[in-house]
Amino acid sequence: MTYQVLARKYRPQNFQEIVGQEHVVQALVNGIENDRLHHAFLFTGTRGVGKTTLARVLAKSLNCLEGISGNPCGVCQHCEEIKNGEFIDLIEVDAASRTGVDDTRSLLENVQYAPNKGQFKIYLIDEVHMFSKSSFNALLKTLEEPPAHVKFLLATTEPDKLPVTVLSRCLQFNLKRLTQKQIGDHLISLLEKEAVPYDDKAIQLISRVADGSMRDALSLMDQSLAFGAGKINFDEIRAMLGTVEQSHVEELLKFIQQNDHIGVIDKLEWFHDMSIDYLQLLEDMCSLLHEISLVQSLNKVVGGANFELSELKALSQTVSPEQVQWYYQLVVVALEQLKYTPNKKVSFEMAVIRMLDFELSDGVSEKKTALSEHTAPASVAEKSASSPQINEAPMANAYSSLNEEPVTTKFETAVKQPEPLVAIDLTTLNNKTWPSVFGELQLKGGSRELARHLEILENKNNVITFAVDHSAEIFLNEKAQQSIRNRLLTDSSDYQLKFTLKSEVNSLAQQANKDLNEKAEMMQQIDPIVMDLQNQFDAKIIENKLGD
Incomplete structure (x- = not known):
């Protein structure tokens, strides 16, 4: 006897056997039982979730010899013929092979004729998005007002490709991906x-x-x-x-986090010897980092089919939240690059090297460097004890660092300890002298932007209090604050810096914007071309806010 594949052998034959689409089944059964049947149904969703199966079960419900119901008998002649694809009044069409307008017209020629055996003549059009524009136009009028004995069942994986005129004529059901x-x-x-x-x-x-x-x-x-x-x-x-056991992905992440070059090399060679699918390996790394982040931020453990719960909890304790976010960004970049590189092994290994040898600047990543135990960045707890800081989520730190500060190698982070570039008399530092001091600090990235939006409120008792403009809150993170401390204060200094948010701040950025506005107003007054454009076209001057 010919073998029948499981997907066909166990195709659902009634609504109760359909898995994971309860929201669609309930709507269809209620519509059938209450005699509220639409003339056109559109089933959408990704491949293999039951679009065509639902359409066939619906066709069986409408033409069962036991009568129209939400529970077809499955044993009558009509149900058996629909199951075997032999029912004459169920016309199944593959739109991919009948895209032309002549095919559509031929299909609709017999719409007006009554069904041969069943109560309804049903047109099941699969992958309907493959129809041409002319085919859709030929279908529209019939789809909107078909004869009472006709039902249209449309299925597609890409509903966005259907004209709005077709969508508005159908009762649409979106099938979910199964868990x-x-x-x-x-x-x-x-x-x-x-x-x-x-x-x-x-x-x-x-x-x-x-x-x-x-x-x-x-x-x-x-x-x-x-x-x-x-x-x-x-x-x-x-x-x-060709997949790899998840423990190997966890082990690789441990080697990277511990800066174990030998362990990483051995694991990469093992992956190569096993002919691993590197795309799947990167996706597994993404899943692992995602689940670690869930544990750290939301105290939610998924695990199950992917990773062992005990390993997830252990990794969430050893890998900092900043490292998790940074690693995740590197893996996502590698996944994107994998589409365009001919050698997937090289792309994967380059992603691992980036995770191993690069970290966020200014010590935001807490990973210890193996180059010098004495110059390793201080822990988060030590930083908190050494200086006041504004409480903020770790994600904000990672976001600011990824977008505003350059990436440095571990060697640079370990051996370069920023020191004040000039001798600054902190006793006379106030908001009037701040502009000249700012120019000498040579800050970069987010630290520079934070400094541009500061106002010195008070300098008393060896504490300098800065007001930060609310518009610059995104730059207000521990990394930027520490950079300013490193430029202003010496190791022997007993001064402290405090930062507080304020709605209106007399800062360098505000002054620069004010100067630009004054220049723009002056230009409007003296430049006849600008005035003419404003008068004729209601033009507006766009300020250059790059500042200094």
Whole structure:
């Protein structure tokens, strides 16, 4: 007997067997039971989530010999013919192979004729987005006002490609991607029916790789049964898919975080020897960093099919939140570059090297350097004790650092300790002398922007209090504050710097903007061309706010 693949053998035959689309099933069943049937239905969603299956079950419900209901009998002649694709009044069309307007006109020629056997003549058009513009135009009038005996069931993975005129004529149902648990539970129930031995980790792996598609999961299970000679075994499936056990991803991250070059080299060589899928490896690294971040920020542990809970909790304690965000950005960049580089191994190893040898400047990343124990950056707790700071989330620090400060190597971060560039008399420092001092500090990036938006409120009792403009709050992080301290204060200085937010600040940035506005007003008064443009076209002058 010819073997029937699992995706066809176990295709749902009624609404109760459909997995993960309860919101659609409920709407359809209620519409059928209450005699509120639309003439056109559009099913959208990614591949393998049940669009065509739902359409066929709906066709069965409408033409069952037992009568129209939300629970077709499944055994009558009409139900059997629909199941086997032999029902004459169910016209299934693959829009990808019939894109022309002549094909559409030919399809609609018999719309006005009554069904041969069933109560409704049903047109099931799959991948309807493949129709040409002319085909859609030919379909519109019939789609809006078909005869009472006709129902249109449309299915597509790309609803955004459908004209609005078609969308507005249909009752639209968006099918969801299935969760790993939904896929896993369904696979287990089928394997028990087939009396096939399996292990839970293998089912979890198939569910994860299926990526929300039940059909993909069933196809992978067919492939696994062939590969494993009728058994579902985790190690064999992992070898078949070319995936790596998640413990190896966790181990690689540990080596990177510990700055263990030998361990990293050994792990990279192992990946190469095992012919690992480097794209999947980067995606696994993304998932690992994401789950670590969930543990750190939201105290939420997912784990399960992806990673061991104990390992996630351990990594969340050893890798700082700033490092997690920084590593994640590097991996995402590598994933994007992987699309354009011919050698995926090189791209992956370059991403690992960046994670190993680069960190955020000014010590935002807490990773210790192996070059010198004496020059390693201070911990976050030590920084907090040494100087007052404004409380803020770690994410803000990472965001500011990624976008405003240059990346430096560990060697530079370890050996370059910024010192004051000039001798500054702090006893006379006030808001009047601040502009000249600012010019001598030679600050860069976010630190410079923060300094431009400062006003010295008070200099008393060896404490200098700065007001920070609310518009510059994004620059107000510990890294920028520490940079200003490093430029102003010596190691022996007993001065302290305090920063506080204020709505209106007499800062260098405000003064620069004021000067620009005055220049713009002067230009309007003296430049006849500018005045003419304003009078004729209601033009506005756009200020150059680059400042100094």
